[in-house]
Amino acid sequence: MDIKNSINKIFSIQILFLLLLTVVSGAQVVDSNLIIGEYTISKVTDGDTFRFDGLDAPTRLLGIDTEETFKDKNAREKSYEISLDWPREYYLIQSQKKNGFPVKCDSPFGFETWEWAKDFTKDVTSVRIEKDDTTRGMDAYGRYLVYLMMKKDGKYVNYNLECVRLGYSPYYNKYGNSKRFHKEFIEAQEYARKNKLGIWDKKNKCYPDYDKRIIWWNKRASQIENFEKKFATFENYFNLMNDGEYERMSKYIGKEVIIFGTISEILNQKYPILLRFSIRKNVNFDAVIYEENESLLNDLNIDEIKEYYIYLKGKLTEYNGRLQIVLNEKSQLLLD
Template sequence: MGFMHRIPGTALSLLLLGLAGASAPAGPSPQERPPQAAPTALLADCMVEKPTELFPVAWVVDGDTIHVDRDGKREKLRLLSIDTEEKYMPKNDSETKPSTRFGDLTAGWAQGFFMPRSPSEGAVEVGLRFPGGVEARDPYGRLLCHVVTSEGVDFNLLMVRTGLSPYFNKYGNSRIDHERFVAAQKAAMAEQRGIWDPRTNDGGSRRPYDRLLPWWDARAEAVNAHRALAASDPMRFLAADEPDQLSAAIAKGPREVTVLALIDRFFEEDDGSRTVLLRGGDKRRSVRVSIPKELRGAMEKLDLDHSYEDFRQNYFLIDGTLQMGARGFDLVGVGVEDWRLAGPEPAIPGRAPSSPADLVRRR
């Protein structure tokens, strides 16, 4: 397969060795481990329809963020359903995404993957896949998509199949290839590839996948349940991070809705009320919810101040009347009973699933 020639020697060696640990392990070397799937077999697991439109890769930031030249401008892409480990950054003490040695290795592997085969060749070209064929962006303006090689290899799937990334469903299961991502991660785990090799990052920072995966799954359950409701009534069940959908819902005026949302931040107002800014896909069209001064005491049981913490259910469903405001969308007429968790608390190993947020009424 011509695609194989694009993989640099060091990265090809890692594939042949099953993408073992990023540090020198104690005990058996990767070569002494049982034989694992050949690179061609891994590629076959990730084949999709060949793209009909190709764009040159301009820059590879790391394993899940690349830039392409498209329609006369530079596009930043955030690759869906993957989340590679962080490259080295000074003073990165994040519990959920620390800098790791494997993060540096993964970034280098991705850069080599998209490297031209020779100095005389032009930039490697790729196609883009969008959920339902609809383009969307994250709050940072990056285009959310899959990248597909000219030969039809889905790079997002390949990253999971080779153990270079977990299946990242923190914002909902993949709308493109959920079952294949699940199968790819299961196979990579069984073969102890990349991040699933217990020797990876040995002696250094490690990402706590044993707690991250159930947290992401709980959030995905909330998103998937809301998607099912939205499919039955798309003008009633909305998502705060889909501004075009919000605009369409109130094209003829304010509307009673249920909004799926993550809390972004709070603002203390001069009149004693509090404004809750919901995380949106467009900072200029975010949703705001006002908590009147007289309701603030009753709202304490919802524990909103800690709702965005790691390893807990972060999604809420909020009932109210959606209308245009001075700074985006306003969700008005919202009382304490109109807030509820959108899904279950995650089953984190060694932790009882209880918190003040459990008091939120479910329905």
């Protein structure tokens, strides 16, 4: 009987330990390497653009992409004017894009989102700025890629998630799923959809093609996941989004490599034609097409594939301090 009681006691202690472990693990503990610091907001530029006192670089908020808005002193009047015939203005701009992918432009709802952001942050005492992971801290424009943990009434609120939950932005995973809050973003978006909030309310004058955008962004996010699962550990594969990859790649000059990234710009005003991949501010990688191979531009359907992540393979060379691969064949550039 004593042995049985002892076993039951040990079992109860184990169960209690597991319950305590679950509670502890359920509370998020933020890695100090992910915290950039605590700052105060100096300016709300629009729904997803803020300036902070003392921060040494601008920010790009992860997981959200609010609509654009007029920002001058007549912003309210201009927003009202385009609202009278919305979404005609959007479709006029959309028609000018050759490949048919969704565009960004000033919208009535963009102004409404800006107004909400200013109101939401007016009682914020401080903001803890956090990164998603340690593999990529800045984008190609020199902006910190961050979440904003805003302190309101003594508690921290994830502004990025609130934007999605209240319908002021979709879950924006065009540059990859959130490493820390993917599940929460999905749930927040479903909540906003179900309750017809913000962009999910057909009465609001916002972009009319969010379903199309989400299909496009999800495909890009899945491309990143596929690369990370299949090739992240291969020495001659390079993900141009990640910090340090360009420097690591410089050790492979003269060797065959495979590059994973997106074309940010096509420079075709003179020869050679350059398909430019932006790494970070003032640092780029080029795929080079010489005049005799100009037909590759049409063969590759560049206008479409530049909207997705691609694999570029070939011999790595250097020209004027910039790393590059010369494109001679269509097979060198692959869309996952």
